[in-house]
Amino acid sequence: MKLIDLYRDIRSELVKINSCDEEAAAEAELILLSKRFSSYTGDTLTRESLFGVKEQCEISEKGVTSARDIIKRRIEGIPLQYILNEAWFYGLNFQVYSSKTHKTFIPRPETEIIVEESLKFIKSCKASKINALDIGTGSGCIPITIIKNSNRKILWDAIDPFLTTIPYENAKNHILEDLIRFSKVELSKYHRNENKKYNLITANLPYVPNNSNIDSVVKHEPLEAIFGGEDGLDHIRETVKLIPKILQRSDSIAIFEIDPSQLTFFNALEEIYSIEIIQDINMLDRIVLLKFKN
Ligand SMILES: C[S@@+](CC[C@H](N)C(=O)[O-])C[C@H]1O[C@@H](n2cnc3c(N)ncnc32)[C@H](O)[C@@H]1O
Incomplete structure (x- = not known):
């Protein structure tokens, strides 16, 4: 599946649990730009590469399955920051999750x-x-x-x-x-x-x-x-x-x-x-x- 098609798929799934399409789009970007997803794109993506040079990049079956797994857990109500173990604060990346009993407040x-x-x-x-x-x-x-x-x-x-x-x-x-x-x-x-x-x-x-x-x-x-x-x-x-x-x-x-x-x-x-x-x-x-x- 092409990266841009995966982005569209994730976005339309996440609309179900977000109050507006913009929020679903922002979450879809967070998933694809995450460190966790970088192993399927060869590098950590930037917003520019997601909608630019990497748009047509082919994502393996494993990558698509991983994205679907993330969406499933997100739809169950788990915060994305815990699923990805990644939260952004003042432009910096922070870990927030190690296990169900070992996690921190998500910076706001x-x-x-x-x-x-x-x-x-x-x-x-x-x-x-x-x-x-x-x-x-x-x-x-x-x-x-x-x-x-x-x-x-x-x-x-x-x-x-x-x-x-x-x-x-x-x-x-x-x-x-x-x-x-x-x-x-x-x-x-x-x-x-x-x-x-x-x-x-x-x-x-x-x-x-x-x-x-x-x-x-x-x-x-x-x-x-x-x-x-x-x-x-x-x-x-x-x-x-x-x-x-x-x-x-x-x-x-x-x-x-x-x-x-x-x-x-x-x-x-x-x-x-x-x-x-x-x-x-x-x-x-x-x-x-x-x-x-x-
Ligand atoms: C709202 S969170 C803020 C975490 C972090 N400072 C941030 O801004 O993302 C509140 C933090 O206070 C800690 N906390 C709870 N009771 C406390 C206490 N009695 N003294 C100091 N810290 C406490 C919690 O464990 C939690 O990490």
């Missing part, structure tokens, strides 16, 4: 705002060496992306009580393993052994209120990465409590991702912090920047 586009705001802060930070802490690191996508996009010296600690080997793999694949120290621990326990203060803290913690309805695809992700207690604030509250002990008084920032309903919690902190809110692409209050008022 709104979290890229944490990266952007961190990079802005890093540019303005006067410290010769920046100490940074990522709380709830999952795949490690936040520290890895920030290091890859900055030429400053940043030393990262990255913690997660449900740490898997996946962020180590991601750091290794991006050749950053010496710059990030991962620890399988939650913040309160970690901090007992550390006197270190940070210039930058990033926290995309579980923040969905416990009784919220979540999409059936999201149910495949680790639930401990999603739910954050009755009002979703359990972990965020605990982190904010520790901020005075772990964030430097000046030349510093803490960046949180939140549910828009949690803004009132942060507004109540304005005696101590200057607070800035960034909205996501859907105009929802999504990212909170905290800086000590001096």
